[in-house]
Amino acid sequence: MGKQLFDEVIGTPPPSRVDVAAIVRRERHRRTALRAAGAATAVLAVVVSAGMLQQVRGPQSEAPQAQASSSVVTPHGFRLAAEDRRSAEATAATLRGVLDEAVHRVVPQATWFRQDVDGHPPADGEPPVLIGSEKTAKADQPFAGGTGIAATGRRGVLTLQVLSTRPCADPSNPKCAQENENPELEQQRRDELLLTCQPPVKDCADGTGVDGRRYLAQTVPGDGGEVTHEARLQLADRRVLTLRVSNLVAAGGGKAGVAQAGTPVSRDQLGEVAALVGARILP
Amino acid sequence: MTRGDDREFHEFVEARMDRWRRSAYLMCQDWHTADDLVSIAVTKVYRHWRDVRRADNPEAYAQKILTRSWLNERRRPWRREWPAERLPDRPDAVPDRVTDRESLGRLLQSLGPRQRAVLILRFYYDYSAEQTAEMLQVSVGTVKSQTARGLRTLRLSADSLRG
Numbered sequence: 001m002g003k004q005l006f007d008e009v010i011g012t013p014p015p016s017r018v019d020v021a022a023i024v025r026r027e028r029h030r031r032t033a034l035r036a037a038g039a040a041t042a043v044l045a046v047v048v049s050a051g052m053l054q055q056v057r058g059p060q061s062e063a064p065q066a067q068a069s070s071s072v073v074t075p076h077g078f079r080l081a082a083e084d085r086r087s088a089e090a091t092a093a094t095l096r097g098v099l100d101e102a103v104h105r106v107v108p109q110a111t112w113f114r115q116d117v118d119g120h121p122p123a124d125g126e127p128p129v130l131i132g133s134e135k136t137a138k139a140d141q142p143f144a145g146g147t148g149i150a151a152t153g154r155r156g157v158l159t160l161q162v163l164s165t166r167p168c169a170d171p172s173n174p175k176c177a178q179e180n181e182n183p184e185l186e187q188q189r190r191d192e193l194l195l196t197c198q199p200p201v202k203d204c205a206d207g208t209g210v211d212g213r214r215y216l217a218q219t220v221p222g223d224g225g226e227v228t229h230e231a232r233l234q235l236a237d238r239r240v241l242t243l244r245v246s247n248l249v250a251a252g253g254g255k256a257g258v259a260q261a262g263t264p265v266s267r268d269q270l271g272e273v274a275a276l277v278g279a280r281i282l283p
Numbered sequence: 284m285t286r287g288d289d290r291e292f293h294e295f296v297e298a299r300m301d302r303w304r305r306s307a308y309l310m311c312q313d314w315h316t317a318d319d320l321v322s323i324a325v326t327k328v329y330r331h332w333r334d335v336r337r338a339d340n341p342e343a344y345a346q347k348i349l350t351r352s353w354l355n356e357r358r359r360p361w362r363r364e365w366p367a368e369r370l371p372d373r374p375d376a377v378p379d380r381v382t383d384r385e386s387l388g389r390l391l392q393s394l395g396p397r398q399r400a401v402l403i404l405r406f407y408y409d410y411s412a413e414q415t416a417e418m419l420q421v422s423v424g425t426v427k428s429q430t431a432r433g434l435r436t437l438r439l440s441a442d443s444l445r446g
Contacts, residue, residue, distance in 0.1 A: 006407040009312075009388050010305050017318040018304070020296050020325055024289070027329050119355040 026085075077282040080132075080143065080162060080237060088132035092143055095277075099160055100127035102276035106269050107151050115148035115157050115250060122147050128160060148249060154264040155249050157256070160277075161242040162235070165190035187238075194240050195232060213278070217271050225258045229267040231274040236283040243274045292332050295341065296325055303349055309403045310353045310396070312388055320356065324349040343410065347418035350400050354419075390437050398433035401426055 080095070082088035103110050113124050120129040130145035146159030167186040195214040197204035204218035216232040228246040235241050245265045250256040265273070303324065307317035327348045328335055338344040391399055397419065404415045405426075412430070416423045 003407055006309060006403070009391060010308055013301070013304055013308070014314050016300060016304060016321075017315075018300065018321045018325060020293065020300075023322060023326050024292075024329060027326060 077280045079282045080235075080239065082132045082143075092130040092132035092145075095132075095143055095160075095162075096127050096130045096145070098277055098280050099130075099273070102273045103127070103149070103158070103265075105276060106272045107265055110149055110151040110264065113148040113150055113155070115146070117146035117157060117159055118144065120145065128158070130160060146244075149245065149264050151264040153260075154247065154262055155259040156245055156247045156264045157249065158243065158245045158265065161244075162239050163194075163242070164239045165194060166238070191234070191240075194242075195234060209275075215271070215274075217267055219267055225261060227261075227263055229263055229265070229270050231267070231270040233274045233278045235278055235281045237281065241274055241278050241281070243270050243277075245270050288332060288336075291336070292329060295335075295345075296328065299342070299345065303345070306346065306349060306403060306408070307353065309391065309407065310350070310399060312392060320349065320353050323352045323356075327352065340414075343414055343418065346404070346408070346410075350404065350418055351420075354396055354400065394433050394436055397421075398429050398436070401429040402433045402437075405430055 078091070078094050078098075081091050100112075111125065112122065112127050114121050114126075117128070118131070120131060122129045126147070128145040128147040130143050132143045142164065143162040144160065146157055149156060149158040165187050167183045167190070191214070195206060195216050197206045197216065197218065201218045201220055203220075204216065206214070206216040208214050213236075214234040216230075218230050220228045220230065222228065226246065226248055228244055231243045233241045245263045247259050247261070247263045248256040249259040300321070303321045304314075304317055307320040307324075308314060311317055311320065324345070328345050331348075335341050335344050335348075391402075394402070400419060401415060404410045404418060405412070410418070412423050412426045416426045419426070421429075
């Protein structure tokens, strides 16, 4: 196998789309923003500490209601926007905060611990780092991530995925031609595949909620006592949110093994978390 | 990053851009994705510029970043394929020579991502088994076995293409 063969595969490269100047500009902005965020966090820490100090000192002060929170989540809903990289990252960060909040509302004692699910492991105590992609067509952008979760003495991994069931929309892509003959039918077929119980999984329930959105909850047993609960929910923008929790834990970057018989979050709890997250996502 | 660092970074990237694009294309066989991968790698090289500069072999360090970026991208959920009821059509014409550009591309695509990366690093860029192992963060034995398996798969695929 020679270099010439590889060069034949490569052919003549088209003009490069790699914009090094833009990358450097974006990275400089990012660094500036990180520095600013670091300064803001320090100020917030001082304010919260001062507030706590006042509380300890006595009743003459009005006790501040500040709560330590790593994520700022608006009380109303948000769109899964990902028009560009910055927007995708902002949405992923909001979704991360919403997931964290929902998990702790349903399982107050839950704690996160570091597990490398997709090459972006968060630190211990931090919720999953969710990655959004702006590279696919608008309204199709997926979001995904996961990390370790512990509750009631059990440990496992919790992952989140948002996927589109829309057929590919690029008419210049020959692979899309067949799907585009009847995109609605194709999307229905994909919805069926994701949101209807499939025969191989015995412990499964699907249906339509009072809000008209479809859901599916299933338990998939694996080898050697592995258990995975899965909750899928059709979102307002017709994408599908999937939450999974397993009883698998990887130690020291090695192969994942069963931590205990049960999962740290039950299937019903996972469904509640999915409902809370899904309720915040706007069309 | 100082202005001197900045200039050095730009020179480093410019000198290797063609090489990285070729390497990325061999891995993913799509120029659009290849440029995305190179952009990701350039971003990472910029973030870790001091480490790259200090490395014994900055060239290999940057190549490692690019290769690992591709392998990581492949693991993302949206890169996984949808289940299909129908298999794609077979090619209309069976190439009579496996040195045809398209047939070579198909042969490479028949390999797993890591095997493909091993063959590209070893046979296109002449990295040693040790260097390749370091880049892919696997053992030298794994590189050797992946090389042997990759070559065997290529030979089998080439035979089947020839009919």
